Amino acid sequence: MEEPLMETSSILKTIADSVGIGEPALKLLLSILLGYPIAIVHRHFIAKQPPTTQHVFIVSCGLLLGFYNFGIEFLHSTANMLFIYGVLKTIGGTAHSVIIALVFNLTYLLVGYYYTSTESYDIVWTMPQCILTLRLTGLAFDLYDGSLPEAELNKDQKLNRLRELPSLLEVAGYTYFPTSFLVGPQFPMRKYQEFIAGRMKGPTETSAHNISPAIRRFLLGCLYAGLHTFGNSYYPEEYLYSDEYAGVALWKRIVELGIWGHFVLYKYISIWLFTEGSCILIGIAYNGQDASGNSKWDGCANVDLWLFETAQNFHSDYIRSFNINTNNWMMQYIYKRLRFMGNKYYSQLGVLLYLALWHGIHSGYYMCFFMEFISVFMEKDFENVVKRNEVFAERLQDPVASNLKWLVLKIYTLIFMGPCILPLAVLKFDKWWMVYSRTWFFSQIIWGGWILYKPLVKKLLPPRRDRRE
Template sequence: MDVEKSLLGSLANAVGIGEPALKLLLSILFGYPIAIVYRTVIVGKPPAIQHAYMIACGLLLGFYNFGYCYTSTDSYDIVWTMPHCILTLRLTGLAFDLYDGSLPEDKLSNDQKKVVLREVPSLLEMAGYTYFPTSFLVGPQFPMKKYQDFIGGKFHGANVVPSDNLEPAIRRLMLGLFYAGLHTVGASYYSDDYLFGDEYAAMPLWKRIWDLGMWGHFVLYKYITIWLFCEGSCILIGIAYNGKNEKGESKWDGSANVKLLLFETAQNFNSDYISAFNINTNYWMLQYIYKRLKFLGNKYYSQLGVLVYLALWHGLHSGYYMCFFMEFISVMMEKELEVILKRNEFFLERLQDPVASKIKWVVLKLYTLIFMGPCILPLAVLKFDKWWLIYSRTYFYAHLFWGGWILYKPLVKKLLPPRRDKRE
């Protein structure tokens, strides 16, 4: 054990990450050999054997990472509470699916009908689903019904090992390595130490705003790296199967958590970033929380309910609540501004010009870059004194822009009045 710790510590220092983070990364990459063993030895075996394999692999990964329990500190810890967050969503979804199974068919939506459970799963099924090794530590989420179909061989046949998932699995692995390199390079220029240091504080305001945005963008690459690695192992083991396309080809995007092209070309937070980033969790929240809050009678109340749930689910650090507050005010402002702009005929006509369209793309790309920093900042640093320090150093520019919308909205509406009815 001492030799292992020494090797891990040396490797962690060499790549510039902590030892717990390195162990987590190795555990996620272990998903690939686990998937290969499943494909070559376990697939087609009786369900009990398959469940036992999933349980054993998942528990071994958990023990390797954490071994014992200890509580979180004031930083973003990699401890046993992290997979417990994943399991909270997984088992909450399972409870909802079982509850829906007690309802008549005509009371269920089309989405609910796809995942509803009419019978309580066995204890072995529950444990295999809970500790599924390629998604146990950091996700992604999938319903119990999908796990049952996977174990039962309903995707391709009980004894069939698909070969068309090798290429997409390797592609996601390679993309994960690429984004790991981007994160490492970016973090060397825009590090946490720089952000909290005197050098950053001495920069001109525009440079502080730009650097905060770039720092936030490279922080997100860390999440993207992990998600790509996990997605690749889920594809390789087979749980990422998502039906067939119009050409009859298998789709392997059932565990996707990021749309890379949309993320890199995002023009806003309301639709682009939300659609491109953390897809799996966002979809889970949509199905199990947002749609079930429709009795509130207001989409903003439902959205606020989702964000409060997300904050509580993450933990009690103030950074979680500030992060999701920033998401709420940014989405609200963008939605209302979009409505105003779409109603102005003159504005829409000007955007048809090719030059104006290109200028718009550049402006909105810069907007998403520099505003991502203050949005992700509290989630990354968690503690009040840390995110407050950086916000104060940049004069709360995102809060003023998004939160101040309620004050300057009347002026925008006056400058961009709705188009006139042609009959008038």
């Protein structure tokens, strides 16, 4: 058996080298694409079987993909799952079980990062482990919400709460759902239960209705993968450290950094589109019906392409359009639970700190989310200054001024995406510091320096009401 395995590995390595990615990345991509045949098998042969049969099929597929990518180390996820299940089985849905889940899941992940991290992105067992961390922590929260009076719950809590702990097989199926456990997306246990029960479709839905939206997302994934490959061929990461980059004019360095950052994001978008397509095909992406009675299949969407490509700011457009399910999870289980702190900025800092820890221990993660914080703070504050000057704000609504504003803000988001995503992409301090210094820290000066030049802006745009009032 060893020779065929060695031959397969050799073939994969040859293909990976020819397309310029590592073998682990190629195996991960193949595993994500295998979600499509798995979805086809489930919808044709497994979907109408009893729940136990479905759970076994889902767990088996997930474990096989996990072992294919990470070998015996993939059992870390099983150990983590069994511990959390034991806690929930023993003490139920309580505040104590939520705290234990929060601390244990994140600590297990951070220890894994510590022992496996290198100088770059690592496709090791910690990758699906970070998905599992949110999934099992959310499970503890949902079980806790199920023990609270309904009057104390918000809309999302009422929708996702669990009255009782699901079986171990059910939790395993939820954990290892084959089209989402490797790189996401996130969804609550209640959604998985609805899927197993066959309720993730419209009242007149046929099994073929979700094929077209699944194919569209797959083809869009191929498009964005091609765009990333094209962009990376012109602006590889190594270019940012080269003497050639250091030698061009400052304005060109800034613009090229923005273009590079945009193409970097296409890598994540392509992967999310591939996984979304398989989630649509298997049926778990069902999201109710629109006003016309047509089924919506955006329940596992992790990117809003139109909003992303037309984004005018970071604090609203980019955050709402990118990594949607993780952002929704953070809003539901972290941000809203920090309301007792009495300050939205404290809650936001709590979310960003949790996000940074969840991503890993590299300095780039913390710098990236610091950049997000100061950009959101500056943009929101600047918008408030503009809104108070109603005359100026109204003039911006004129057709010519509105189009000019759109163009300026589009250029702004394109350029500033580079320094925002830079530390997340390159991770190491010496790398992102070099590029920041080569672009004269322009983004930190404009975003972080807002406190210093805000009085001047307020003087130029003093609060004024429209005289017609």
